[in-house]
Amino acid sequence: MKKRPRLANALATVAPKQIQLIERRLFLKRSLSLGALALLTGCDVTDTDAVQKTLWAMSRWNDRVQGWLFNPHQLAPVYPESAITQPFPFNAFYDEDEVPVVDPQSYRLALGGLIRDKKPWTLAQLHALPQVSQITRHVCVEGWSAIGKWTGVPFRYFLERVGADLSARYVGFKCLDDYYTSIDMATALHPQTQLTFQFADRVLPAKYGFPMKLRIPTKLGFKNPKHIAEIFVTNVYPGGYWEDMGYNWFSGL
Amino acid sequence: MKKLFIAPFILTLACALPSTAAERSAPVSSGDQPVESSADQDTARMNKTMKRESMQPMNMDEPMPTGMAKKGMKKGDVKTRAKQKEAIMDEMMKQEEMKK
Numbered sequence: 001m002k003k004r005p006r007l008a009n010a011l012a013t014v015a016p017k018q019i020q021l022i023e024r025r026l027f028l029k030r031s032l033s034l035g036a037l038a039l040l041t042g043c044d045v046t047d048t049d050a051v052q053k054t055l056w057a058m059s060r061w062n063d064r065v066q067g068w069l070f071n072p073h074q075l076a077p078v079y080p081e082s083a084i085t086q087p088f089p090f091n092a093f094y095d096e097d098e099v100p101v102v103d104p105q106s107y108r109l110a111l112g113g114l115i116r117d118k119k120p121w122t123l124a125q126l127h128a129l130p131q132v133s134q135i136t137r138h139v140c141v142e143g144w145s146a147i148g149k150w151t152g153v154p155f156r157y158f159l160e161r162v163g164a165d166l167s168a169r170y171v172g173f174k175c176l177d178d179y180y181t182s183i184d185m186a187t188a189l190h191p192q193t194q195l196t197f198q199f200a201d202r203v204l205p206a207k208y209g210f211p212m213k214l215r216i217p218t219k220l221g222f223k224n225p226k227h228i229a230e231i232f233v234t235n236v237y238p239g240g241y242w243e244d245m246g247y248n249w250f251s252g253l
Numbered sequence: 254m255k256k257l258f259i260a261p262f263i264l265t266l267a268c269a270l271p272s273t274a275a276e277r278s279a280p281v282s283s284g285d286q287p288v289e290s291s292a293d294q295d296t297a298r299m300n301k302t303m304k305r306e307s308m309q310p311m312n313m314d315e316p317m318p319t320g321m322a323k324k325g326m327k328k329g330d331v332k333t334r335a336k337q338k339e340a341i342m343d344e345m346m347k348q349e350e351m352k353k
Contacts, residue, residue, distance in 0.1 A: 092318075092319065093317045093318070093319050093321075093322065093326075093331055094311050094318070094328050095309075095318055097309045098309050098310070098311040098312070112346070113346055113349070113350070114349070114350070141321060142319070142320040143320075172342070174335070177311075177331070178331045178332040178335040179335070180335050180338060180339075222321065232346070234342075234345075234346055235349060236345045236346060236349055238342055239338070241331050241334055242321060244338070245323065247321070
């Protein structure tokens with residue numbers, strides 16, 4: 001191919017060594033661009049078993065680090081009543097008109113695993129436990145947050161009352177809408193972790209988790225199970241629905 | 254090699270620090286206030302609440318409406334996964350309790 005006269009003239013004024021340098025730079029630049037492009041277009045790479053295994057291992061490692069960093073005495077921020085978000089958003093894997101219907105008379109909270117007294121609890125028995133209120137922020141992994149007032153029994157008190165093995169690693173939850181999740185024992189014993197029966201000083205509405213939810217202001221929203229049917233204590237890693245789908249298990253704030 | 258090992262740790266630490274700092278700058282009171290518990294009143298209000306709300310059975314084949322769902326996830330997937338998980342966990346927890 002013939003060089004254009006202007007380009008040939010221009011090149012004639014540049015020393016050969018400089019041209020080599022320019023070409024080397026160009027080559028490096030293009031290699032980097034090509035590499036970046038390969039990364040962008042290579043999304044399927046993440047679907048391979050090896051990559052998935054590595055990502056899972058990283059996520060579990062991340063859980064351990066978050067566990068080490070978690071301060072069981074550090075409280076989440078609390079807010080005045082004026083800061084409460086109205087209306088408080090509804091969020092679930094189903095629509096609002098599909099929220100499970102629970103009969104308060106026949107409802108029983110089941111207990112399992114490393115718990116001494118596994119007798120089921122009626123709602124009346126649960127409501128008779130000492131209760132406290134908190135106004136805290138619910139933070140969703142989707143990117144929104146809302147402040148609400150929650151009332152219920154400190155979860156630590158409940159676990160001690162039923163004789164749960166507090167040295168176990170996990171507390172798991174099975175819910176009436178089939179959702180399941182689990183938390184670390186340190187978070188379960190945190191002073192603000194609460195078995196919640198009321199929202200905004202009224203019985204917990206169905207859309208927010210009737211008859212009870214676990215409110216954890218130190219964790220992301222999907223770690224706050226609603227419509228709890230069973231609580232169990234174990235050393236076997238129970239995971240959770242979203243956690244098994246790749247979301248980080250610890251999900252601390 | 255050492256840098257490769259340390260990098261993820263530093264990243265995690267960097268992610269955790271801003272929220273920890275935010276918590277520290279927030280008011281340090283728990284804000285917990287005692288609330289009078291009256292189980293009877295609660296049950297009465299609860300029954301009223303439940304009667305007011307009309308619910309539909311869940312359509313298991315519909316896609317999940319939450320932003321957390323990945324493409325193709327259906328509402329019924331949670332039930333399927335819950336059953337699988339229960340079968341695995343029940344067996345392992347039985348063994349765990351027998352050891353104790």
